Amino acid sequence: MGGDLAGRMAQASARVQARLLLAIGGAEGPLAEAMAWAVEGGKGLRAFLVLESARLHGLPEETALPVAAAIEALHAYSLVHDDLPCMDDDDLRRGRPTVHRRWDEATAVLAGDALQALAFELVLSADLSSRARVDLGLSLARAAGATGMVGGQAADLAAETAPHPLTLAEIERLQARKTGALLEWSAAAGARMAGGDVRPFLAYGRALGAAFQIADDLLDAEGDAAETGKATGKDAARGKATFVALLGLEAARRRAILLAEEAVAALDAFGPEADPLREAARFAASRRK
Template sequence: MNTVFQFQEWVSSQSERAELALDRLLDSAQTIPHRLHEAMRYAAQGGGKRIRPLLVYAAGQLGNQSDVAQAESLDAAAVAIECIHAYSLVHDDLPCMDDDDLRRGRPTVHKAFDEATALLVGDALQTRAFEILANANCDAQVRLKMIAALAAASGSRGMAGGQAIDLESVGKKLDLLGLKQMHAMKTGALLSCAVELGGICAYLSPAQMAHLASYAKALGLAFQIVDDVLDATADSQTLGKTAGKDAAANKPTYVTLMGLDYAQKQAKELQEVAIASLDSFGASAQALKDLALLVVNRGK
């Protein structure tokens, strides 16, 4: 931790900023239909670590922070990516997918409401993500670049495609390369997109965007390896979701393919690669560097 930048304070203030932006940019529970909007808020505002919004804000710090329009575009980006993440969790938890009852320590949306409502909640949160970006108070080109990036990261060649590959992998002998490709789409693409959206808002150069992309790629892989390590070692109460499900479903994980020790070592190495990618940014990248530490050390 350097003496100027206090990471814990930054995380607190930026998490609160994300919560306020979510509250402001989601429709109120008084909007008709009430139950759907209430359920959308339940899904999007139920806690969570807000890692994607934090990545957006951290990457946005690499640019000129005095610009009001930029601050608003970062809020829009943070909320949009969190809406996409929340929608994917709601749909992932449905009985026809992972059939989970618990998420972030609370009943999943289809348990707290009902299955049909959960389906619509996911659908409408996705729509709202793109609507928020389209109506953000910033340059038209920034908005369009963000929409295109978010769609590419979350659609059939990104997150949704990764989920489809994940479904097909149950009971199959997916090798390490296959597992990496699946996770690069399923979770890596959206994590990378968070950083990319911040960079777009900050008007970074193509060379700077390339450094950010290297950071995000290593971070995304580390994130998933740590996820698998936690799934294999932590209990449900600590995770806030059902633990050990992947092993029970006979799904390949980094832990089953690499072993626990090697997986933990890999995560640590990837964290170092991520941090090294940011060398050229200097002190403005401190939040991104500390987030890489946070991701790898979470849950311990």
């Protein structure tokens, strides 16, 4: 990742996390501690996409910050639940014990539930028009629910015991929901806030999301747990439906690069002001953690 992009993402992540911790401050005890633990660390890519797409539409960061915090709260909830023993059963996330290992399973479930609710509270309390808040909230519910991320997670679990390996088209559909839906929403959030055309940003987010997922598959296959901050080698052991399993390492890597360039091309109409988003797409395809 280029130094400029790395710096911008780190600064954005710090501001978003501060906003999240402020919002979590209303909770108490182990629940609040577990929620804060879940949102700390991470790349903050989804929040970065929200802030950059808002900037591209002339919106001040203070207006977009609650929306950026919302997507990180929702993403954190998904990770907390995904790590549970009944799902992927992970002990490590972002280089630290997962929430259910640091506390217990009940606290992890409740912390995830509270973070999901907090995401919608943040969106619906943003200083935006009523129409923009409704559009953001409705589209986020669809991206997160049974037709989006949660549906993708269910399909991912079902694929582990399917009688036949999934085809490439089936894997693409699964991952477009499990991983891509929230990235698409993040990329289009600025346009939704400003009442602009979401189509180029949805196309950008769709391609970026696919590239991001392939990079994730590659990291699981050949990454180092110390660098990635989570266990690796689990996809093959569990028979998960991944691009790497179907295409092989090199073909998957080439596909990720092509998808990143597809995301870049989707923003052709926006000139150099969209360069941070273009860099983010290339980062998503080649990241090491």
